[in-house]
Amino acid sequence: SARKLLILPGDGIGPEVMREVARVTAWLGRKRGITFEVSEDLVGGASLAEYGVPLCDEVIEKAREADAVLFGSVGDPKWNHVGFDKRPELAILKLRQELGLFANLRPAKVFDALVDASTLKPEVVKGLDIMIVRESTGGIYFGDPRGIETLPNGEKRGINTEVYTTHEIERVGRVAFELARKRKNSVYSVEKCNVMESGLLWKEVITDLHAREYSDVTLSHMLADNCAMQLVRNPRQFDVIVTGNLFGDILSDLASMLTGSLGMLPSATLGARGANGKMPALYEPIHGSAPDIAGKGIANPIAQILSFAMLLRYSFDLQAEADMIETAVSNVLASGLRTADIMSEGKARVGTDVMGEAIVRE
Ligand code: NAI
Ligand code: MG
Structure with a gap:
């Protein structure tokens, strides 16, 4: 057809x-x-x-x-x-x-010929080939309640809410595991379960999904702030990273600069x-x-x-x-x-x- x-x-x-x-x-x-x-x-x-x-x-x-x-x-x-x-x-x-x-897929791949164009040290980025899978229709950019309200004392308060359901986490997790199977078979799931309930649920759901359907893939968990640091320190430790909308927005922009130029980077949204x-x-x-x-x-x-x-x-x-x-x-x-x-x-x-x-x- x-x-x-x-x-x-x-x-x-x-x-x-x-x-x-x-x-x-x-x-x-x-x-x-x-x-x-x-x-x-x-x-x-x-x-x-x-x-x-x-x-x-x-x-x-x-x-x-x-x-x-x-x-x-x-x-x-x-x-x-x-x-x-x-x-x-x-x-x-x-x-x-x-x-x-x-599911927003953002590869960050360094072409050998362009290693000198990267802002990082050649020995850190040479051969880099990672994929960030960012959840892109949920999380804090879309959660309720949201808005700016005025408190009784006249002060204002800006509100956004991080919300993820089991279904939303599972479907993006599945995309990440399927991708990993075609790559180097490793997934890092990134959240902040130490301070956020939505992160705790994220980690639980990804862990369950992995045990049920994808135990052949290596799964690791990492806190988002540590992930930002690790992406700069040693980005080649990663293969596929799966994360929510907000962390994915920031981490994928960070990862794109590992490669040196905006004019080189594709993306897919599925x-x-x-x-x-x-x-x-x-x-x-x-x-x-x-x-x-x-x-x-x-x-x-x-x-x-x-x-x-x-x-x-x-x-x-x-x-x-x-x-x-x-x-x-x-x-x-x-x-x-x-x-x-x-x-x-x-x-x-x-x-x-x-x-x-x-x-x-x-
Ligand atoms: P931009 O990505 O268009 O440009 C940033 C800088 O990178 C500029 O100096 C530009 O010349 C350079 N650049 C970008 N792509 C290049 C390429 N293929 N080859 C050589 N140089 C390249 O981002 P900017 O300037 O912030 O936004 C310009 C417009 O594009 C705005 O209206 C913005 O809202 C829109 N935009 C649209 C997007 C989309 O359609 N998904 C994504 C990002 C921005
Ligand atoms: Mg962005």
């Missing part, structure tokens, strides 16, 4: 880096006989300009019907004056919510497989629309291309093709080609299109 792919380039450098993915899909069709039924729509500022909303209902419907969504990035300073309910960025927030995308066997999934680079370099043809397309590789891996089980793309990226970097964001002395500076072409040729 046809592989249905929805492509949403968005704003700024989104469409520029998405063009390089089109080269890769064309190559897959030509050389490997792998084809997609592709449709493409406007989101974010581009959709606001055309339809007056950052995300049309028809696009949400198409996203539901697709096997996978490849997202670029949204955001345009042109729309800074509009109300909060009409910001381009709402497009991605709404898509995640509507598709029930509860939902629960439905009765029809379909798993909602959206893939996107972690970077934004980079308005400062948009239109100049200098954006690094690698994060977008690696997001597509993740899509092949997780939505279509095309492991060999995903490996080929990742190896091609690695080899092109080793050959010395660099976009401006990862440029270093003695290397060849190229634009978005030359980098994309080189990866496809490789």
